[in-house]
Amino acid sequence: AEFGDKTQLAVVALSSTHAAAAVWVGATIALAATSALGILAGRTVLQRIPLVLLHRLSGAFFLLLAAVAAWQAYAAYRAA
Template sequence: MDQLGSLVGAFLLVFLAEFGDKSQLVCMTLAARYRAFPVLLGAVAAFAVLNLLAVAVGSVAATWFPREVVLSVVALLFLWFGVQSFLTQEDDEEESETLSLKSVFLSALVMIFLAELGDKTQLAVMGLASAEPPVPVWLGATLALAMTSAIGVIAGRALMR
């Protein structure tokens, strides 16, 4: 794939995988209670860092191991994550009632970062970065997550009305 194809592919994969995911619900919940801009900024900052980590790991793994091995490991991890999500019951109750950080930006950043660390999307970005140019993969994934976060923030603000 070329640079633009890698960016668009990463964007579409991540956008579709994250639409309606827990990070979007966190953005909705926080935006319903706090100002929208710091929530969105915190979420985007968290995703930018998470995607940078995933791209770095994927790119490094691609130089150390054959492509087939990296993609197989990512596929197995992705499958394991899917099975685990079906087997475990998550508590849908948000912990936003007891925010310990005073800054809404930091609260959003920390909540999103911890919720998404090692998530299926991060594994997908890692796999893409092992096979495609890392910068467009990072940019496409980060733009997709910024968009899903913005949709969550807008929905949260609308619920507040």
């Protein structure tokens, strides 16, 4: 669970200026819609890509992201 993510902060901001019930209904519908899209996308991907390959691709992608983050941190350290 994430506390203070951008969606939660947007709901808090909207509820301070709009009717709380309307914001709650809108946030609930938005959560249901994004969850449904995630389920449909996941099913579609799993029908086309074997799970083992998907795990390997996602692992490689996260290693790439880690390398980019490490490089950026190193570059910022060298520049300071």
